[in-house]
Amino acid sequence: MAGPRVIIIGAGPAGVRCAETLVAAGIRPTIIDEGRRDGGQIYRRQPDNFTRSYSTLYGTEAAKAAVLHSCFDALRERVDYLPETLVWNISERVVYALRLGKLVELPFDALVLCTGATDRLMPVKGWNFAGTYSLGGAQVALKSQACAIGRRTAFIGTGPLLYLVAAQYLKAGAGVAAVLDTSPWSLRLAALPKLLAMPRALFNGMALTLALRRAGVPMYNGVTPLEITGSGEGGVSGLSFKDARGQAHSLACDAVALGYHLRPETQLADLARCEFQFDAATRQWLPRIDPDGRSSVHGVYLAGDGARILGANAAEASGRLAALAVLKDSGHPVETDVVDGQRRILARLERFAQGLRQSFPWPAHFAANLPDDAVVCRCEAVTVGELRRVVAQTGATESNRAKAFSRVGMGRCQGRYCGNAAAEIIAHAADVPIDQVGRLRGQAPVKPLPIAIAEDGA
């Protein structure tokens, strides 16, 4: 029989395990990925003519990366794989994509969104200077291109990625100016019982911190970023911050890697009309899903960090679960033991992720203290002061309304890098709870399209 037409968007750990599970049940899914190769961001593959080993590229996660890559290689003939393909809209059970300069329309019966995450950003004055990159971006430069973003990089923000990328830079021979964590150390101690849900991951994280300390890298916890100094022409030249005791410091650097853990990429779920709910723990809006990844829209499923920031191991489990949900919903037999097993894995990883959230919280309170002349929207250089003025003068306390007046969220990144912070700035300026500020609606196209494109078969 012809199985359901299943489209998976994203070829990271969630997408690959989802595809594997569907193929095992005799379904031939279509996998659409914006990347040139499978692996997603975490298991991103280097270009073909690079020679670094898995161990060099992925460190403690090398074995997992190798297994996932070979899993995908084995699936290649049994899936329809569309790399370098940008999904820019979803409407009425059709995926609209741009592939090799042409628009293509792909109808589906079931759609599994495995869209992953990007860095979650809080502005700091001067972050628009050339040489400031997202933490994830700093990692991509190294992993995918064997480059450092500068001669002397300061790492600032919070989350496990802060230590991972700084340690990877150190190991690769790059200059690390400092590692500055906005989260106080005490939170990590308090979160220890939850972090022990994944003892190996906890150990790996501690080993990274230790390696940085042993190398003499200045490390601070509980910092408040003050300013990235530099010039519009020359870019970044330094960074100033306050330590946990309120003492101001400044250091010289030509690059800054900045990030506050991750945020899910949810624009496509929004265009697919999935319902969202406010997640008080992370102060952001997330698509509403059931334990297996079913969204509020029949036939639309979510898995991986694009649904919840639970990490790569959880992405594999949730990718399998979403596939099993697709199978069950389309009348295929599914063994409940298998579902239960994946759910148990996910529950343990959820506990660990809670520990990470507790250890490395989003510093919402920074928004209140950002100076008026700091840029909040890097795309269009809109300042925090301008956004506050809009809130005060127009009474716009809802994200989309404030966006219409201030243009914050309207630029080329479409709110990916300003949206979380803008919501906090609005909430503080208007003195309303963050959930009342709402969320920026996803708009098609979810990324800018070139003007000269042709319709397929036209």
Next chain:
Amino acid sequence: MSGRFVRLAESARQAVTIRVDGKPVQALLGDSVMVAVLTAGGHLRESEFGDGHRAGFCLMGACQDCWVWTADGERLRACSTPLTEGMDISTRQPETTWPDHA
């Protein structure tokens, strides 16, 4: 200025020459356009909003900060575009001329 990005490994690749703002730039096969431009110089483009040079931000195709242009005016996302021999890259946005419908 000299390059913003620093190569740490994988330097034994085949050399490729491209042009950036009319000047020849040595790069390596497998480089992204972003790496080719930023290992030789400090920026990718000018902010259209007057706050200076930009050199990209996310490197994963999400922020669109790394746009550059080819000599024929085609826009490229530098972080996700592999370079090819003889590429002619401009860090200055081509002048836009709007069709006259009057």
